[in-house]
Amino acid sequence: MELLCIRQWISGLLPTVKKWLSAWCIKPVGGALVRQEPEYILLALMGSPLKKIMLCSSEKEIFSVEEQVMVQHSVIINNMIEDGSYNHEESKIPLDCVDSKTLKKVIDYCTHHTHHHNDNQEDLEAWDAQFLNVDSNGLYDLLMAANYLEIRNLLDLIYGTIKNMIKGKKIDEIRRIFNIKDHGFTPEEEEQNRKEYPHFY
Amino acid sequence: MKHKADAEAKVLPLELVEKILVWLPVKSLIRSRCVSKQWLSLISDSRFAILHYDTADAAPTNKNTRLLYLSSEVPEARCVDLEASIRGDYALQLPLSCRQFSLSILGSCRGFILLRIHVNGAPLLLWNPVTGSHRSVPYPIIDPVPSWVGFFGSSNKLWGGLGYDESCDDYLVVVGWGNDQEWEPHWEYFSVRTNSWEEIECGHLPPHLVTIDCALFCNGVLYWLAVKYMKVNVVIAFDLAGKHLSMVSFPTSGGSRLLKLFAGCLGISYLNFTEDQKIEIWVMKELSWTRLNVVLPYAYGIHPLCFTKGELVGTKNNELVKVSDKGVSVESLRISCHDNDSKMVMFTESLLSLPDEFGGTGKEQGK
Numbered sequence: 400m401e402l403l404c405i406r407q408w409i410s411g412l413l414p415t416v417k418k419w420l421s422a423w424c425i426k427p428v429g430g431a432l433v434r435q436e437p438e439y440i441l442l443a444l445m446g447s448p449l450k451k452i453m454l455c456s457s458e459k460e461i462f463s464v465e466e467q468v469m470v471q472h473s474v475i476i477n478n479m480i481e482d483g484s485y486n487h488e489e490s491k492i493p494l495d496c497v498d499s500k501t502l503k504k505v506i507d508y509c510t511h512h513t514h515h516h517n518d519n520q521e522d523l524e525a526w527d528a529q530f531l532n533v534d535s536n537g538l539y540d541l542l543m544a545a546n547y548l549e550i551r552n553l554l555d556l557i558y559g560t561i562k563n564m565i566k567g568k569k570i571d572e573i574r575r576i577f578n579i580k581d582h583g584f585t586p587e588e589e590e591q592n593r594k595e596y597p598h599f600y
Numbered sequence: 601m602k603h604k605a606d607a608e609a610k611v612l613p614l615e616l617v618e619k620i621l622v623w624l625p626v627k628s629l630i631r632s633r634c635v636s637k638q639w640l641s642l643i644s645d646s647r648f649a650i651l652h653y654d655t656a657d658a659a660p661t662n663k664n665t666r667l668l669y670l671s672s673e674v675p676e677a678r679c680v681d682l683e684a685s686i687r688g689d690y691a692l693q694l695p696l697s698c699r700q701f702s703l704s705i706l707g708s709c710r711g712f713i714l715l716r717i718h719v720n721g722a723p724l725l726l727w728n729p730v731t732g733s734h735r736s737v738p739y740p741i742i743d744p745v746p747s748w749v750g751f752f753g754s755s756n757k758l759w760g761g762l763g764y765d766e767s768c769d770d771y772l773v774v775v776g777w778g779n780d781q782e783w784e785p786h787w788e789y790f791s792v793r794t795n796s797w798e799e800i801e802c803g804h805l806p807p808h809l810v811t812i813d814c815a816l817f818c819n820g821v822l823y824w825l826a827v828k829y830m831k832v833n834v835v836i837a838f839d840l841a842g843k844h845l846s847m848v849s850f851p852t853s854g855g856s857r858l859l860k861l862f863a864g865c866l867g868i869s870y871l872n873f874t875e876d877q878k879i880e881i882w883v884m885k886e887l888s889w890t891r892l893n894v895v896l897p898y899a900y901g902i903h904p905l906c907f908t909k910g911e912l913v914g915t916k917n918n919e920l921v922k923v924s925d926k927g928v929s930v931e932s933l934r935i936s937c938h939d940n941d942s943k944m945v946m947f948t949e950s951l952l953s954l955p956d957e958f959g960g961t962g963k964e965q966g967k
Contacts, residue, residue: 539610546616554619562623565632573635578611583637592634599631 452480453491454506456499461491464506465513472509474549496547501540504530508553531560535576570599618642622655626664626730626949627690649951653710662864662948667905667913667920668692668705668713668729669944673936675699677729679949682906682913686922686933692729698722704942706760706775707815707822711950714762714773724773726762726792730949737773740788740797761815761822765840768793771954772840774800774822778810785810787845789838793955800838802845811836814945816859818866823848825859835859835868851882851889861946862892862907869904879904879912906946915944 450466469476476492479485485492494502508530515523531538538557545553565573574582584592593600621629621643629652633640642648656664667680680689694703702718715725727734760775771792778785784807787800811824822838826847835848850857850868858869865883881892881904892907902914902921910925915935922931937943 536610539612542612542616558620558623561620565620566624566628570631570634573632577617577635579636582635584634596631596634599634 452476452485454502455491455493456497456502457495458499460499460502462499462502462506464510468506468509468513471513472548472550472552474551476548494544494547497544498540501537501544504537504541505544505548505550505553509550512552527556531556535578539578614638614642618648618651621648622652626652626951629951630730643951646953649953653948653950653952656948656950661908664949665906666947666949667944668708668947669935669937670703670705671936672943678935678937679729680920680933682922683908686913686920686931689933689935693732695725695727695732695734698725705814705945706942707762707817708945708947709762709764709771709817711948711952712762712771712954713945713947714760716758716760724760724775726771726773726954728950728952729947731951731953733953735792735954737790737792740775740790757810759811759815759824761817761824761838763815763817763820763822763838763840766820767841769955770794774815774838776800776802776811787838789843798843800843800845805836805845805847806834809833809836814942816861816866818861818864823859823866825857848884851891858903860905867892867907881907905944 451463452466452469454462454464454469456462466480470480471477479492497505511526511530512523515526531541533541538561541553542557542561545557561576564576568576573579582589617639621632621639624632629643633643656662661683663683665682667682668677669680671678675694677692677694678689679692680686698715698717701722704716704718706714706716706724708714711728711730713727713729715727717723717725723736723738725734726737758775758777760773763772763774764770765772773790773792774787775790776785776787785802785805787802788797789800790797806828809826809828811826816823820840822840824836826834826836835850837846837848838844839846852870860867860869862881862883865885867881867883868889870880870882879902882889883892884890902912902916902923904912904914905920906913911930912923912925914921914923918934918937920933920935921929924930
């Protein structure tokens with residue numbers, strides 16, 4: 400009977416031991432290298448790690464991020480965790496349409512807004528403006544990622560920014576911003592448009 | 601490690617372009633039709649027009665609201681964005697068929713204006729000034745023909761309004777005529793979907809009540825100021841879903857009154873001829889009147905049109921003026937329009953088209 404108790408006690412300890420071991424090691428997970436954030440190791444030692452999830456970019460780079468942060472912002476990730484299709488111990492969420500650079504930025508945005516949501520409006524807006532200070536390719540990538548992950552506030556921020564970028568601009572400028580190389584109008588139609596809206600051209 | 605996507609141009613999928621365009625003001629959208637053929641077909645789609653209108657309307661203030669007035673100098677309509685600088689006004693082309701006639705505005709709703717042409721036999725006109733599309737609405741046939749036939753088209757007491765019935769996605773044109781001393785008023789409404797007129801029961805209203813002004817459409821109800829024996833008496837309301845006329849009492853008595861929309865609610869402004877000479881504005885929220893804390897010196901002689909961001913915009917003689925909440929004039933604009941409600945109206949620009957209407961962009965329909 401005592402043996403049974405000891406066995407139970409050991410098997411009870413095993414998950415924690417496993418965690419400690421994995422915290423210290425950098426071990427291969429699914430063919431990629433898992434990056435461990437320093438605070439995770441510390442908290443793992445303290446026995447109550449912040450729940451983390453792992454996101455995998457299209458370049459197969461893995462990012463570990465607080466589950467709470469992503470769940471608050473991304474409807475897609477929230478749904479995955481809620482319906483149980485994500486397993487903390489083993490799986491990572493593959494995001495094949497998002498490259499590493501963009502994924503890092505998206506995680507930055509979500510993390511900042513979760514940790515600083517009590518900041519005043521002006522500070523948040525200033526941070527947002529700085530955050531979106533990227534070239535149009537970067538903006539495009541962010542928009543596609545935010546759309547894919549369904550991050551409402553980031554989407555609204557980007558829509559608003561692009562809307563302001565095109566307001567009052569001439570048509571060539573708008574075509575350039577949206578990378579429209581072939582507008583599809585015949586020369587006669589272009590001429591007609593030019594006559595109707597001379598100030599736009 | 602760069603992918604081949606870099607070499608190709610990164611083009612946003614149309615569904616995301618739509619989500620950006622939905623936030624643009626109408627004027628920018630009209631121009632943006634020239635950007636590409638794809639954008640042209642997106643913006644011209646009636647589904648997009650509805651999405652755009654609903655998005656703008658859901659905001660605390662509809663950014664596409666404008667003042668439209670009929671110029672008395674040239675045959676054109678002019679549009680002013682009262683929230684921005686009132687000096688940035690622009691012209692809109694009137695439909696070809698009515699440019700040479702005297703016109704008045706009976707009402708507006710969701711980007712459409714109801715025009716009355718002051719010529720015998722001319723029909724009413726439903727017009728979207730932004731897209732240019734319009735549709736004629738012939739007056740109802742009255743049987744037996746009354747003694748005052750030939751009445752339509754002249755400037756006898758005819759009033760009207762344009763409203764939208766959400767329950768069946770239909771636009772209703774309401775017309776009433778009468779004389780507050782002789783014959784009793786007669787009311788009818790026209791449904792754009794069924795293309796026919798129906799009479800409106802009005803026997804329960806006090807006798808000899810006729811309306812003045814353009815109608816105001818707000819939350820599914822049309823409102824008019826009504827007079828009896830030349831005195832402004834009560835507000836008449838027509839509920840579009842129930843097709844029912846009723847009366848709304850004023851919040852308080854005194855002074856001369858104007859009916860306007862303030863922040864999407866029905867409002868009454870009182871020009872009080874007391875010592876203080878103040879303008880008071882009351883708005884109706886959930887069937888009861890509350891006074892807005894705006895009281896301006898009436899000495900400025902302004903007839904209020906709209907109250908936005910703490911500033912009051914109104915007309916004063918031949919001028920449009922914008923006044924701060926301290927009563928200081930911020931901006932003014934000379935307008936070639938007599939200070940008469942039938943020549944000006946607050947309307948919301950939209951790309952909408954009427955039900956069963958085809959090819960709405962700039963094409964003339966009916967003559």
